[in-house]
Amino acid sequence: MLLNTKRLFSMARPKHCRRIASIPESNYFKPRGIPLHMLDEVILTVDEFEAIRLSDLEGLYQEQAAENMGISRQTFGRIIESAHKKVAESLVKGKALKIEGGVIEMASMRKFTCSDCRHSWEIPRGTGRPKDCPSCKNSTIHRAEDDKGYAGGVGRRQDRCHRRIQ
Ligand SMILES: [Zn+2]
Structure with a gap:
């Protein structure tokens, strides 16, 4: 599924951009069989999603992943920690997971x-x-x-x- 990127991004210019290589293919995950209005949502930002992709899926060391995103290793560490916590919360507590927002730029x-x-x-x-x-x-x-x-x-x-x- 393709996202409408205009919905994800606007033109403001924040100070610290996190470079991402891809936009998530799907941006909403919910537990089966529970109506939406009864679900709590966890919001995973696009930079947190990218951190998971680089570190957990591609298997990059944090230093390399941080470099790919154009941020410091400390910042990457904070992002991935927050990302893991949110994914865990969604899985363990059966919350819906929505991916949106974040301070990002697309890498060429x-x-x-x-x-x-x-x-x-x-x-x-x-x-x-x-x-x-x-x-x-x-x-x-x-x-x-x-x-x-x-x-x-x-x-x-x-x-x-x-x-x-x-
Ligand atoms: Zn080959």
């Missing part, structure tokens, strides 16, 4: 392809060229031909920060 991305296994993947600009393919570990990698970064809309420029006004 570079796309690479492995000519050996054909795996292709994206990494944020400015984080260095990968040494090998994350799938087969061969070093037969090159910039993807269809690499245009994120074109248009949110995230075309790295120095622009978007924030939701609650």
